[in-house]
Amino acid sequence: MAALLDAGLGEPRRWHPLVGFGRCISKVESRIYQPTRRRGALAVAILLLPLTALTLYLQMRLPTWASLILDISLLYFALGHRSLHDHARPIAAALAAGDQQQAQQLTARIVSRDSAAIEPAPAATESILENGSDGVFGPLFWFVVAGGAGALLYRLANTLDASWGYRNVRYMQFGWAAARFDDLLNWPSARLTALSYALLGKTRAALHCWRTQAPAWDSPNAGPVMAAGAGALGLRIGGAARYAGEWHQRPVLGDGLAPQAQDIERALRLVRHSLVLWLAVAVLTEALIAWHLHA
Numbered sequence: 001m002a003a004l005l006d007a008g009l010g011e012p013r014r015w016h017p018l019v020g021f022g023r024c025i026s027k028v029e030s031r032i033y034q035p036t037r038r039r040g041a042l043a044v045a046i047l048l049l050p051l052t053a054l055t056l057y058l059q060m061r062l063p064t065w066a067s068l069i070l071d072i073s074l075l076y077f078a079l080g081h082r083s084l085h086d087h088a089r090p091i092a093a094a095l096a097a098g099d100q101q102q103a104q105q106l107t108a109r110i111v112s113r114d115s116a117a118i119e120p121a122p123a124a125t126e127s128i129l130e131n132g133s134d135g136v137f138g139p140l141f142w143f144v145v146a147g148g149a150g151a152l153l154y155r156l157a158n159t160l161d162a163s164w165g166y167r168n169v170r171y172m173q174f175g176w177a178a179a180r181f182d183d184l185l186n187w188p189s190a191r192l193t194a195l196s197y198a199l200l201g202k203t204r205a206a207l208h209c210w211r212t213q214a215p216a217w218d219s220p221n222a223g224p225v226m227a228a229g230a231g232a233l234g235l236r237i238g239g240a241a242r243y244a245g246e247w248h249q250r251p252v253l254g255d256g257l258a259p260q261a262q263d264i265e266r267a268l269r270l271v272r273h274s275l276v277l278w279l280a281v282a283v284l285t286e287a288l289i290a291w292h293l294h295a
Helices: 002-009 017-032 037-061 064-078 081-096 100-107 120-164 176-200 203-216 222-233 261-294
Strands: 236-243 246-254
Touching (some): 037 120, 037 176, 081 120, 081 261, 100 120, 120 176, 120 222, 176 203, 176 222, 176 261, 203 246, 222 261
Antiparallel strands (some): 236 246
């Protein structure tokens, strides 16, 4: 149900809970910031524990029907599948129309690179593959594990990492706990995402890229997801990218040619088919459990 709401409605355009959470992040940071890991861990606990505990309490105390509505609502707010399409397809359309500058500006909304140096198709393809894990399969995995509270905890932790998980002077120590906790939550879902990409694309190439290339990537979770995704699509991503005026030489992932405009839709299709696979497995598992209980 939550997946259908996300597909039909997308993210709320007004009153999105994460906007309010973003204000809480800023307020907590302004009150307790010190460039230490201990203060960063305290900030993570302040922001995550009360909301997660309240959700668990409501799940236990509410009637079954109300708890179900709460779970569906929380998963809907945590999912970002429709958002991937809403952000990526205009980039492909701009490239198809020959408007490179517009494509760069649109791509800069979903990646943190300098817009003037962005290659839109490769950057958008990378973002789709990585955010398939962060915005779709991560929330789904933790929803299966712990219901709405799990999906909520995952999405809030992911938002904290996006706010504080930078390797710069301000956040190197303070953001350490947010980054490591996000890594921990993403570890199982990222590998299941990589496996899904491999199963639904060029399996042998995807598994090979995952095994040989992912360890060189600086993120323990993005590496497997992006390497497997690029291998599954027969594309080459990674390489040089410019951030804040400085060029960074990243490892090359995948095998084949660099993505073109049409490959953006191929990446979206891979994420979509993986989502269908996950939902089919979930429904089948639920049916088998129900059958076993009534046998």
